[in-house]
Each structure stands twice: as structure tokens, then as C-alpha cells.
Amino acid sequence: MEKKWEEMSSDEKQEELFNRWLSPKDPEGNDLKFQNPKAEKTYKERITRIKDAAQLKKAPDRVPVCPLPNMFPTFYYGITPQEAMYDYDKCSAAWKKFVLDFEPDAHMGCAGPGPGKFFEILDYKLYSWPGHGVAPEHSYQCNEGEYMTADGYDALIDDPSNFFSNVYLPRVFGKLEGFRMLPALTGILEMYGVAFNFIPFGLPPVQEAYKALFDAGAEALKWAGSVGGFDGEMAISGFPALLGGFTKVPFDTIGDTLRGTRGIMLDMYRQPDKLIEAMEALTPLMIKMGVGAAQMNGKPVIFIPLHKGADGFLSDEQFKKFYWPYFRKVLIGLIEEGCVPFPVAEGGYNSRLEVIKDLPKGKTIWMFDTTDMARAKKTIGTVACITGNMPTDLLALGTPQQVKDYAKKLIDTAGKGGGYIMTNGAFFDKVKPENVKAMVDFTKKYGVYK
Amino acid sequence: MAGDLVSTLADLKEKEALGIVQDRLSAGDDPLSILDDARRALEIVGKRFADSEYFIPDLVYSGEILKGITDMVKPKLAKAAEVKRLGKVVMGTVAGDIHDIGKDIVVFMLDVSGYEVYDLGVDVPAQKFVEKIKESGAPIVGLSGFLALAFDSMKETVEAIKAAGLRDKVKVMIGGGQMSEEIRKYTGADAYGKDAMAGVTLAQKWVGAK
Numbered sequence: 001m002e003k004k005w006e007e008m009s010s011d012e013k014q015e016e017l018f019n020r021w022l023s024p025k026d027p028e029g030n031d032l033k034f035q036n037p038k039a040e041k042t043y044k045e046r047i048t049r050i051k052d053a054a055q056l057k058k059a060p061d062r063v064p065v066c067p068l069p070n071m072f073p074t075f076y077y078g079i080t081p082q083e084a085m086y087d088y089d090k091c092s093a094a095w096k097k098f099v100l101d102f103e104p105d106a107h108m109g110c111a112g113p114g115p116g117k118f119f120e121i122l123d124y125k126l127y128s129w130p131g132h133g134v135a136p137e138h139s140y141q142c143n144e145g146e147y148m149t150a151d152g153y154d155a156l157i158d159d160p161s162n163f164f165s166n167v168y169l170p171r172v173f174g175k176l177e178g179f180r181m182l183p184a185l186t187g188i189l190e191m192y193g194v195a196f197n198f199i200p201f202g203l204p205p206v207q208e209a210y211k212a213l214f215d216a217g218a219e220a221l222k223w224a225g226s227v228g229g230f231d232g233e234m235a236i237s238g239f240p241a242l243l244g245g246f247t248k249v250p251f252d253t254i255g256d257t258l259r260g261t262r263g264i265m266l267d268m269y270r271q272p273d274k275l276i277e278a279m280e281a282l283t284p285l286m287i288k289m290g291v292g293a294a295q296m297n298g299k300p301v302i303f304i305p306l307h308k309g310a311d312g313f314l315s316d317e318q319f320k321k322f323y324w325p326y327f328r329k330v331l332i333g334l335i336e337e338g339c340v341p342f343p344v345a346e347g348g349y350n351s352r353l354e355v356i357k358d359l360p361k362g363k364t365i366w367m368f369d370t371t372d373m374a375r376a377k378k379t380i381g382t383v384a385c386i387t388g389n390m391p392t393d394l395l396a397l398g399t400p401q402q403v404k405d406y407a408k409k410l411i412d413t414a415g416k417g418g419g420y421i422m423t424n425g426a427f428f429d430k431v432k433p434e435n436v437k438a439m440v441d442f443t444k445k446y447g448v449y450k
Numbered sequence: 451m452a453g454d455l456v457s458t459l460a461d462l463k464e465k466e467a468l469g470i471v472q473d474r475l476s477a478g479d480d481p482l483s484i485l486d487d488a489r490r491a492l493e494i495v496g497k498r499f500a501d502s503e504y505f506i507p508d509l510v511y512s513g514e515i516l517k518g519i520t521d522m523v524k525p526k527l528a529k530a531a532e533v534k535r536l537g538k539v540v541m542g543t544v545a546g547d548i549h550d551i552g553k554d555i556v557v558f559m560l561d562v563s564g565y566e567v568y569d570l571g572v573d574v575p576a577q578k579f580v581e582k583i584k585e586s587g588a589p590i591v592g593l594s595g596f597l598a599l600a601f602d603s604m605k606e607t608v609e610a611i612k613a614a615g616l617r618d619k620v621k622v623m624i625g626g627g628q629m630s631e632e633i634r635k636y637t638g639a640d641a642y643g644k645d646a647m648a649g650v651t652l653a654q655k656w657v658g659a660k
Contacts, residue, residue, distance in 0.1 A: 134548070135546055139599070141547070141549070143548070266511060269511050312505055313506050314505055392628040394632070426598075429599060430598065
């Protein structure tokens, strides 16, 4: 008899999630029908290759290769990022061409650009996007600010959900201004007084906010149909989607979009205890976010973009005090539920390599941007799969031969004995297609383990 | 008796530093000498950053403490303090890119190193750089960019400077995220700085050479 999820060890849970990834379902929940037996075989080989690289038990048949673009597919297809954000079918067509032409071992789906109209409906202030604050041919960018003020910690710590609905959302979405008036749902208890709590829902600003939400929801659904269908279509052709979900490091959750870089850096001095308390409160939420997505999507790999812990952003002591403890708790929480956390260390992570290697073996995949890969291999690489480091400037301005030379160096050092996936260092936009092609094709040839 | 403002501020002790400033102002101390001590403290902060003893949060915090001190001292100042500057630098994040952290650090380091910095902010069109160079007569231009799209914006900015007939009057440095020597060649800039200190070193070299 099959073991229940709760009775499984974390190893068994990871195996189970890999199995679910290997046996994809169609939207009705039946086994996915592949285009042909070859597509099915290729699909499974690709996942097995990534699984072997991740688990560090044995070398895969060859180095897996996954070019992970930002807006590159739009330029390659001949549309602007703006068109990709507003015409969902064009967006998925662009990403489809990218996957079919470059044949990566896994892709990150076409949800990256996001639905432009949806953001407009809600008057999203946190980002500027093509045609809406940045040029049509550029990618979206974050508008940093103090969306949580310095005195907001207690409200966040006491009740994170209420803080998000009543404080944070009205600040980042202009159309959700009315949410400031929402009652605390935990006050809805007994017959007496229940109706008081519902008064806000009768007020025009709250009703306006809900109307905007319904419209936004309808738009999100429309978009999801297009981007969700993309993953299924690619799977049928033999190309697995890499990600089961995404979550963040508590320090980045607060530092990126709540307090902002400047805010959190001042808090480290002025109210370190509150900051730590808030990160403790957010940790279980960040774990649930990743675990829930992995369960829903039936895939173990959980993307964690890393920002404020890079070299130079924090001292060693600051990293060890504020960043790593809660980051590690999130990683362990995900690992215990069978996930394979996929932290993406943008910038340099050289000074962190000794610290982050304190992890169980074969449970994580670390993507590095400018980090020294030989050092990464000797440190974190002894317990985790490493990936990345193909430089953006080389992909943008180099020649295919230069890309191949660099790829060879990566395979020889980082790829030695397995545990490496060939990818770019940073998510790329406009680069030379022939260079992306060179990275993929060379790896498939030279990266075979004998 | 008031403690040493220079070391207190350099050690990032906010409350103590503000306390010292308050005491010195109450005692009728010259506001300019307070600002001069603050400037010396920030020089030490810059040096510690260059020596990897301090990191970005420390710079941000020191700037914040300085702001507090300036706010206290300003009302007591008869006129804006005249500070002798080593040279002028026009700085900005190039068109299409709204990232400011790296640029702000370079501005900070140049400022504490004695340069007069014209910070044009983020998403700066090429023409705005040209206008500021003309207006200020600055011999040094710093172009910052985090995204790959900045490669082209930097190239366009250098070309605009050239088209305005200013190319031989300024030295252009680039820096940020994905920048490299290869990108430097592509953009037509004079130098690429790997970090904020490299920017200061370049400025020193260029000003000295004049």
C-alpha cells in the first residue's frame, strides 16, 4: 500500500514530487497524452537529467542545459515586451518559438511578462512596465519605496494577513484604496456584533475595490488560460517546465517590496529586534508559499530570487545575523516537504559560499551570476547542484566561439562529476540568438559524461 | 563636555552623534566646524567602505545620520558653506533603467572624496547628460546601469556627447550590474569601474591628469 504524504520522509517526499513531475497530468487530471512516444521519452530523460544533477547521487547522462531568459523570447520572436504583456497569445507564441528552437532541458514558462491589462485595472504602483513608465521595448522594473513605514512592524508581526490586506495592498494597488476600511475577519464571531463587521462592505470605496478585483480576476484568468496552456503544450512536445512555484527569503520580502533597501538597512541599526521578529513571523508563510505551489503544480523545484544578501550588500556579520538564519529556515522547511529550493543569487555570492554550504546534501539547486564557480564547486557544490554563470555581456556581445570556450571552462570545473546545470548567470533580454544556441548545442555535445 | 563627533559618527553611533551636535550647538560652537567634523567622519566611512570594513547598509546609515546633523545645523548657518572641491562629476543612471543603489553609492563615494557631483537621478535621457555637461563644465561623466538594456543607452549617451562636440572635453566612466570591459568597448566610454572605489580612483586619475 502506498504511504500517506504525512508518513513519508523528506527523501521520499522529494522522490514523490519528482515522480509527479515525471508523470504530468492534463487539466482534467488524466495522464498527459504526449505527441508521440519520442516526446514522452525525451520529456522523462530531461527531468531525470535535472534530477540526477540535483540529487548528487550520480552524474547525469550529460550536463543539463537550460537557458533561462527574461524578455529575450520577445526580441527573438520580433515583438516588444509591451506586446508580450498585452497580447497573451503572442506572448506564448514567442516563448514557444524560444523553446522549440533552442530545445532546453527545462523552461521557466511564459508567465514572466505578466498581464499588462491586469496591472492597469488595479493601478499597480510597485512596478513600471513597458508602455507604462518604461519604454515599450524594455522590461518591467520595480519602483522601490517604503510601502511599509518604519513604524509598521507591529502591525505586520501581529497579523500579517491583515497587514497585507488593509495596509500593503492599498499602497501598491491604487484601486484597492478602499481596503483600508476592511474589518478584521477574526472579529466575526457571535450573533451579537456580527453585522457591525459587515458595514464596510456596504461603503462605496470598498465596493469599488471589489469591482476592480472582479475585473482583475477575470483578466488574470484569461491570462492564465494562455500561459497555463503553454506549459501543457510544451510538455506534450517533450519539454518540461522547471518551476513548481516561487517564494522569497524573509529579509528580501521585507527589503524588496515592504521597507525597501534603504528602509531595511536603517532598520538593521534602529530597530533590529523588530526586523528579526517580523522575519520570524514571515518565515512560515514563505515556506507555505513554496510548499503549496509545489503540491498544486506537482513539481519540486521552487524558485527563490536572492537580492539583498549578495556580496557587498551586507557584511559577513549582518548576513549571518539577519539574512541566513531565516533563509536557511525557509530552505529546510521546503526540503522537509520534498521541495528542491532553487535560490538564484544575482550579483556575487563569493563571501557567502562557506556559510550557505550548511545544508543537507542533494536537496537544492543554486544559480550563480558572477560568483567564482570553481570556488562554488568546492564549497556549496559539495552539498548542492550549482548552475549558471554564463555572463550576459558575453551572450550579448561575444562570439559563439567565445561562448563555447566559456561553456567548456564551466563544464570542466563546475560540471566535474555531475551536479551542474548549464545556464546563464542573469536572466537575459536582448542577446545574440547564435550565442544562446552555441551555449545549448555545445553543452549537449561536450557535456556528455562518460 | 562634548565627545568626539568625528569618531562617533564614523562608528555610526546615531544617538550619541546627534547628542554631541546638540551640545556643541547649545555651547555656541561654530556650525561650520561641526559640518567639517561630519565631513571628516564621512571620509572615514568612505575609507572603511573601500577597505571592505563597511558595507552598503553602513553607507546608507551614515548618510542618514549626516542628514539629521545637517538638519540641526542648517538653521544656525549664515550662508551655505563654501567647500573646496577637487572637480566636477556628472552622474546618472542611463535612459530606460531606474536602478539607483549602485549609482547612489558612487555619488556618495565621490562626494566624500571631495568631488562636486551633479546627480541626474535615474532613467536619464542622453540629452540631459549633454545639457548638464555644458552647463556645469564638468570634465567627468559617470554612466550607471543595472540592466542589459543599459548597454545601448550608454552607447547612445556617449554618441550624444560626441554629437554635441563635447567628447574630447570629458572622460566617461561606466559601471553597474552586468557591465564589463567588453561593454565599455561597445559603449565607447573611456573606462569601466568594477565598484564604487574604482570610480573614485578613475576620477582622481582624470582630475590629476588635467
